[in-house]
Amino acid sequence: MCGIVGISGVSPVNQLVYDALLLLQHRGQDAAGIATSKDDHFSMFKAHGLVRDVFRTRNMRSLPGNCGIGQVRYPTAGSSDSIDEAQPFYVNAPFGITFAHNGNLTNPDELREQLFRIDRRHINTNSDSEVLLNVFAHELQLASDKKLSPQEMIFTAIRALHRRVRGAYAVVAEIAGFGMVAFRDPNGIRPLCLGKNETPEGIEYIVASESVAIDGIGFEPIRDIEPGEAVYIDKDKNVFFEQCADNPRLNPCIFEYVYFARPDSTIDGVNVYNARLKMGQYLADKVARELRLSDIDVVMPIPDTSRPVAMELASRLGLEYREGFIKNRYVGRTFIMPGQAVRKKSVRQKLNAMSVEFKDKNVLLVDDSIVRGTTSREIVDMARAAGAKKVFFASAAPAVRYPNVYGIDMPTQTELIAHNRSTEEVCKEIGADGLVYQGLEDMKQAVSDLNSAIQHFDTSCFDGIYVTGDIDQAYLDRLSANRHKPKEEPKSGGMSVNMGVEND
Ligand SMILES: O=P(O)(O)OC[C@H]1O[C@H](OP(=O)(O)OP(=O)(O)O)[C@H](O)[C@@H]1O
Numbered sequence: 052m053c054g055i056v057g058i059s060g061v062s063p064v065n066q067l068v069y070d071a072l073l074l075l076q077h078r079g080q081d082a083a084g085i086a087t088s089k090d091d092h093f094s095m096f097k098a099h100g101l102v103r104d105v106f107r108t109r110n111m112r113s114l115p116g117n118c119g120i121g122q123v124r125y126p127t128a129g130s131s132d133s134i135d136e137a138q139p140f141y142v143n144a145p146f147g148i149t150f151a152h153n154g155n156l157t158n159p160d161e162l163r164e165q166l167f168r169i170d171r172r173h174i175n176t177n178s179d180s181e182v183l184l185n186v187f188a189h190e191l192q193l194a195s196d197k198k199l200s201p202q203e204m205i206f207t208a209i210r211a212l213h214r215r216v217r218g219a220y221a222v223v224a225e226i227a228g229f230g231m232v233a234f235r236d237p238n239g240i241r242p243l244c245l246g247k248n249e250t251p252e253g254i255e256y257i258v259a260s261e262s263v264a265i266d267g268i269g270f271e272p273i274r275d276i277e278p279g280e281a282v283y284i285d286k287d288k289n290v291f292f293e294q295c296a297d298n299p300r301l302n303p304c305i306f307e308y309v310y311f312a313r314p315d316s317t318i319d320g321v322n323v324y325n326a327r328l329k330m331g332q333y334l335a336d337k338v339a340r341e342l343r344l345s346d347i348d349v350v351m352p353i354p355d356t357s358r359p360v361a362m363e364l365a366s367r368l369g370l371e372y373r374e375g376f377i378k379n380r381y382v383g384r385t386f387i388m389p390g391q392a393v394r395k396k397s398v399r400q401k402l403n404a405m406s407v408e409f410k411d412k413n414v415l416l417v418d419d420s421i422v423r424g425t426t427s428r429e430i431v432d433m434a435r436a437a438g439a440k441k442v443f444f445a446s447a448a449p450a451v452r453y454p455n456v457y458g459i460d461m462p463t464q465t466e467l468i469a470h471n472r473s474t475e476e477v478c479k480e481i482g483a484d485g486l487v488y489q490g491l492e493d494m495k496q497a498v499s500d501l502n503s504a505i506q507h508f509d510t511s512c513f514d515g516i517y518v519t520g521d522i523d524q525a526y527l528d529r530l531s532a533n534r535h536k537p538k539e540e541p542k543s544g545g546m547s548v549n550m551g552v553e554n555d
C-alpha cells in the first residue's frame with residue numbers, strides 16, 4: 052500500500068508535499084520520492100528509507116516550483132531493493148510526465164508485452180507502476196493527435212487506459228505544460244481524495260491517498276474521487292472532472308479500514324476510527340458467543356492499529372481494558388516491512404510485555420488482523436512469559452486465506468497462517484487458549500453501517516472473490532512462483548534527477 056499526493060499550489064510546494072508524505076508514512080516505509088515542476092522543468096528526488104531520512108535540506112532545495120507530486124512506497128511488484136522502482140516515475144514523451152501510483156495491476160505482463168510489441172515503448176524495471184505510466188503516456192500521445200481541448204485529450208487517454216488496464220490503481224501525475232491529473236480505477240479499490248486551500252493568491256488543490264494528508268497540512272477536504280473518475284487541474288487552477296470508466300462500481304478494499312489507513316482519515320465517507328469502533332462492537336458480540344466471559348480478566352490491544360477495536364470491545368463486554376504491551380515508537384509497522392526475518396525480529400523490538408499487567412491474569416489480546424501470524428505467535432509467547440495464566444486472542448478481521456493482488460504484499464497462500472488451517476488449528480499454531488475471528492459479513496456491515504452507499508467491498512483475501520474478475524488459480528500459482536525467484540543485491544544511494552522539458 053503506497054501513499055500518493057499531488058499539490059497544485061500558488062507558491063513553492065516542496066515542503067507541503069514533504070509534510071503530506073510524512074502523514075502518509077504508514078502506507079509505505081521502503082522508499083520516498085518527490086517530483087516538482089517549475090516553468091515546465093521537472094525536478095525529482097527519490098531514495099530508499101523513511102521520508103525524514105530521505106530528504107535532506109539540499110534535496111528539498113533542489114525541488115522548486117508550485118506544483119509537485121510525491122509517493123511513499125510499499126512494494127508489491129518488482130522488488131523492494133531497486134531504487135529504479137521507487138516513485139515518482141518520469142517519461143519524457145508526450146510532453147513530459149511525472150507519475151505516482153498506489154495499487155497493483157493484475158495484467159501487467161500482457162500490458163508489458165503490448166507496450167513493447169505494438170506501442171514500441173521501453174519498460175526498464177519490473178514495476179507495474181512503470182507499465183501503467185507507459186500505457187497512460189501512449190494513450191495520451193494518441194489523444195494528442197486528435198486536436199482536442201486539453202481536458203478532453205487527458206480524459207480520452209484515461210478512458211482508453213481504463214479499457215486496457217486491470218487491477219487497483221489510484222494515480223496522481225503531472226503533465227508538463229498542462230498541470231496535475233489524478234484518477235482512480237473503476238472499482239475504486241484504493242482510496243483517493245481531493246482537497247483545497249483558499250489563499251489570497253488563489254485556490255490551491257491537493258489530491259491524496261488519505262484525508263489525513265489534507266487536514267494535516269491545513270487544507271480542507273472537498274470529496275473522494277469516484278471509482279473510474281479523473282480530475283484535471285490546469286495551470287490556471289481550473290478544475291475539470293470526468294467519469295472515464297464504462298462501468299464504475301465502488302468496491303473499496305476493506306483492509307484499508309481494518310489496518311492500512313490512519314484512524315483519523317475518512318475514506319469514501321467512512322471515518323476509519325469509527326469503522327474500527329464498529330468492528331469492535333461486532334467482534335465483542337462474537338466473543339460473547341464463543342468464549343466464556345467469566346474466564347477473561349482484561350482486554351488488551353496489540354499496538355497500534357487494534358486500539359480502537361479493543362477499547363470498544365472491552366467497553367461493550369463490560370471488561371477491563373489495559374495496555375500491557377508497550378510499543379517502541381521508533382520501530383515502524385512490521386507487516387509492511389520486506390522479508391519475514393526482519394518482520395519477526397521487529398515484533399520483539401517493537402513490543403514489550405509488562406509483567407505488572409500480565410501476572411496471573413487471563414487476558415484477551417485483540418489485534419486488527421492475523422496475516423502471516425508473525426505478530427500473534429510472538430505476542431502470545433511474550434504474554435505467557437510475562438506471567439499470563441490464559442491467553443485468548445481475537446481478530447477484528449476474519450481469517451486471511453487468499454493472496455492479495457491489489458496492493459497488499461501477500462502474494463502466496465502458503466505464507467498465510469490460516470491457509471489450509473481451521474480456526475482451532477490457527478489457535479494452536481499461535482499458542483493461544485482460544486481464538487475468535489470476526490465474521491466476514493459483520494466486518495462488511497461495520498463499514499456499511501457508517502455509509503450505506505457502500506454495498507460492495509474488495510474482500511478477496513478473506514473469501515477469494517476478486518472484484519476485477521480476472522484472477523484464477525493459474526494466476527495465483529504464477530504469482531507465487533515469481534515470488535520465490537532469487538532477488539538482486541540491493542542498490543544503495545538516492546536518485547536525483549533534473550529534467551528540462553520543452554513546452555509544447
Ligand atoms: O499476522 P501478521 O503477519 O503479523 O500481520 C498482522 C499484524 O501486522 C500489523 O501490525 P504492524 O506492526 O504492521 O502495525 P501497527 O503498529 O499499525 O499495528 C497488524 O496490525 C497486525 O498486528
Ligand SMILES: NC(=O)CC[C@H](N)C(=O)O
Pocket residue numbers: 052053054124125126127128129136152153154155156178179180458459
Ligand atoms: N503498494 C503499492 O501501492 C505499490 C505500488 C506498486 N505496485 C509498487 O510495487 O511499487
Ligand SMILES: [Mg+2]
Pocket residue numbers: 353354355356357418419426
Ligand atoms: Mg499491529
